[in-house]
Amino acid sequence: MTEAVTSLFFFSVEPKLISLLLSPCLHPCPVTVTMSFVVDSVIMFTSQVFFFGFGWLFFMRQLFKDYEVRQYVVQVVFSVTFAFSCTMFELIIFEILGALSSSSRYFHWKLNLYVILLVLIFVVPFYIGYFVVSNIRLLQRQKLLFACVVWFTFMYFFWKLGDPFPILSPKHGILSIEQLISRVGVIGVTLMALLSGFGAVNCPYTYMSYFLRNVTDSDILALERRLLQTMDMIVSKKKRIAMTRRQMYQRGEDQSKQTGFWGMIKSVTSSPPGSENLSLIQQEVDALEELSRQLFLETVDLQATKERIEYSKTFQGKYFNFLGYFFSIYCVWKIFMATINIVFDRVGKTDPVTRGIEITVNYLGIQFDVKFWSQHISFILVGIIIVTSIRGLLITLTKFFYAISSSKSSNVIVLVLAQIMGMYFVSSVLLMRMSMPLEYRTIVTQVLGELQFNFYHRWFDVIFLVSALSSILFLYLAHKQAPEKHMTM
């Protein structure tokens, strides 16, 4: 939470100073207009360099901390995607605060959008194809050619994605920017809804200690003893296999030498008893190894549960437990609202800020300067949304990366994560339009073109509902299955 506060402080101090400095230059004299444009560009550029550096550091310190970076192009592409995504959020903040002149804001919006689309649709997929191809040994010769083939396949499916969705009006040309943004938006919104549906259910499940199973030390010790016994059994069987193989080898009856037609006939009619024994013992060993893996995973699970039980007894644990109850109510409310939106085909017309202010003014009778407070409150709200979504996404990406990457596939996985991150941020901007008051929405509508924004909100609700309900089902099944496993011991 402290990082959110400090970054909000940074956002709130810097643009205000700049707009104070620029206020004498606001009369429309051509020289001053160009000068202010130059100053604005310099500000944007420095902030982009700052974001690029942050992305670079994050990559080096967090993602790739156990690997050696050999292809610097991957690091550059990741940092560039991160920098341009954050710049988009920064432009929204500037929009709300009224910092920089509106023409230069519009220009930077367009520029940023073109660059990010270029990166997400051309650069990143091409490099993903290139690195996938270089991992496959057969295709080493014609890496570039096969990478281009992969890229064309990606473009074909990307284009086909637009067909089943009513996202465009027919007056758009074939190569307009709306075509690309609409498709990127669909993918990104699906991702956002999936993650947020799962997160909304998983968060109370992990926070609340009501769901923690009771695990005692003796349970863990018993499992560990079983695990070691299984390993000992595997060892003794493997010793028998090794001894039998050695004896067979010394007697010159190595079964692996029976190749060819006559060899096959011979091995069918007369197979020495040693080899039959061997295959039987080998099967037993395979079964025991599978059992040892299961026991290992169960022991890890029990240890993790025991640690969580200990944590829940601490002060922090109790605080998170309380938060968990709060979040579960919020989650139920969100699912309810999503269902209502879909069933009654309702799209919210006003944003939460204006609605909140209306309620306070009309019902509670508190009079205050609506315009002034609306700007500040929407700035804070949007700022919180941005910071928590960036932080949440980076943490999720890191966890995902640790879980599935290996030294061979780390480059490909980082690029896939960069692609996901870019699409996620672009669609965040799309959906955030709904959270802002009317006067700030215009720039987003202007820049992104005439997309069917309502469709995206409806699509988000549908996928959110599906994701939340299936997560509930999945967690319920997983929770029910675990105590049964222990009862069969």
Place this chain on the structure above:
Amino acid sequence: MASLDRVKVLVLGDSGVGKSSLVHLLCQNQVLGNPSWTVGCSVDVRVHDYKEGTPEEKTYYIELWDVGGSVGSASSVKSTRAVFYHSVNGIILVHDLTNKKSSQNLYRWTLEALNKDSSPTGVIVTNGDYDREQFAENPVPLLMIGTKFDQIPENKRNEVLTRTAFLSEDFNAEEINLDCTNPRYLAAGSSNAVKLSRFFDKVKWYHFPVNIITGFTDRKRFNFKSLHYD
């Protein structure tokens, strides 16, 4: 084979360095066709001829315990892995010659394994820092194996080999660099095979003091043999 005659060697290293391929090569004398993730621990057995070629030749089984995972795993995984670290006669440290971080992580691996040593003369570790003097007095035999030797580009070869030579000096261990997909690196009579054989001989004679009553004769034998060997 009495249970006291068990010889257990741990194979430790970061995930993806090639421990499973190495163990398969050492035990089956064959290249592993389809390496996949090791979940938990996989054991294999190598038949070792102690003092090969001399009249005192004897055959022993050496158990190679290949423990999967990474140094940065969750603490629940680490406490479960600790179950495998009991009563260990020797440790093979595996690192990837093309990945510097995997060699650096070997210090942490040794600390994790030796922290759980159940012997009464076990190493008392000071708050997780690596201390060279501890390792000098630590009698557990170590062997360092660098994999993916064939994937180092020609011009970097010297630099990599000097770095690993320093590392093996730190651990007071022998060093072998090979490629797990090519059995000729461990062909009989090569210097690598001799180093391996010497390591397994050392491991056979490393006995941690089991307990005072039955271990009395073992302790005597250990002292005598260790003088004889070093």
